[in-house]
Amino acid sequence: MKFRLAAAVAPVALALFATPAFAQEAEESKPVTVSGSVGLVSDYRFRGVSQSDRSLAIQGGLTIAHESGFYIGTWGSNLAGWGTFGGANMELDLIAGYKHTFGDATVDVGATWYMYPRGFDNTDFIEPYVKVSGSLGPASVTAGIAYAPKQEALGAWYADGAAAAAGVYTAPGDKNDNLYVWTDAAAGIPDTGLTLKAHVGYSKGNEGLGPFATSVAPTGEYLDWSLGADYAIPGTPLTLGVSYIDTDISDAEAAYLQPSFSRGQDGTGSIAGSTVVVSLTAAF
Template sequence: MKMRLLAGVASLAAAYLASAAPALAQDAEVKPITVSGSVGIVSDYRFRGVSQSDKNLAVQGGITIAHESGFYIGTWGSNLAGWGTFGGANMELDLIAGYKAQLGQGATLDVGATWYMYPSGFNNTDFIEPYAKLSGTTGPLSLTAGVAYAPKQEALGAWYATGADAAAGVYTNPGDKNDNLYLWGDGAIGVPNTGLTVKAHIGYSNGNKGLGPFATSVAPTGEYWDWLIGADYVIPNTPLTVGVAYIDTDISKRESAYLQPSFSRGQDGTGTIAGSTVVASLTAAF
């Protein structure tokens, strides 16, 4: 899943607690449709360990509409950095749809798909990625295992032989299509009576080796691991959560140099956008 401000591709639908007063019984029923979401700011937008904002601030937000049957739709967006070179509003906008099923006490299966798009950009930079997640909760501990598979699409092809070709916009293999597999596991445990949650993530990407048209990619080096460890704190009596996370990948500096010219602001090719970093966030949920 994306290393986002939002926890997960789709937000959990809010539940309404039943009231003990008979006169309020009708209002206490679980509503057939619920709306949830969040908006916030992060010090760096990391997608599977790789910076999408050139290690700069990003404003992000999303909303989910869920039906009591388990079906949901949602959207999520963020500003970008170097990605704006392929045209459009310099923004990522994800459209999400899926279904959640309760498998038992504390266990949930979530299947759906995310359509990644870049408003006013080029059509062959958009792509779809179906996913499935299995989550379980016991006491303060929650665990999630997920798989996302993006079938062969032009946006995931290797259109450039080198990073310099990508920065110059010179296609060496135009029309190439590729697929990508992403596996991940998440864990979180709440510290009782503190508002503090400790979290961890590990992910594995395999398939999409290279940069697609206008430098689109979900796994630009073809195969790598990403991981995260951090903590979130809910500020009492507010909808606000502050977070901090250490994020890293095993992408080498040499591999990162291939990405840098197209991912970085100004196409300057300096530094690394896939190395270790600490990301801070402030989120308001509703």
């Protein structure tokens, strides 16, 4: 999640008055804006669980927004291990929604379609969401809820880790849903380029691994959290980030996940345990 705060005072107002009228009209008449980012992360963590076997991931996204509040976007990342879900080594998300500001709060309603190029149809799933963001003192705060209705990709197709490792379905066709609730906060430190950030999330549902190990909350119920900071490098579009990420998923529960999200299904170490993730992102 990204947060940006901006303030404008008298010098900006004077500059506007000094700008020719046609330039102001051109600046104000953009009904569509395009924004995006591309970056590297030392580990792709989705709600606290590594999707890249604790290895480097390349990620990028693009959003097209209309002045009415409607927007569409896409985001992608490489994956690792059995997490290829029967297709390419990639996750590609398609996003659409509507955002509107009411007083001091901004409401964002939309849905994300998670897909895995060249993967099987039953590994894709949709997750609608609602987010409300605003300011709390010097910090920006976002609270969100995402609910994925019953789908095969969220079902428990494997009875246990041994079945998952062997690729033997014990309940093919099973469907489950999933609820995710989270809060994010960020606060900039004046004149430093630093932004402190925090996150906590709660997942419930989707107990188990679906076809080709798809999952949103693979242990059925858990918490994830993170603390970190971003540094905007002066004179560049680059942001350097560092975050401490952890979950309350036990080692035994993590062992169930391990065969499905590790290179060659034989990775070592927990992919749901604590870690420090470093990122370098370029925004445009």
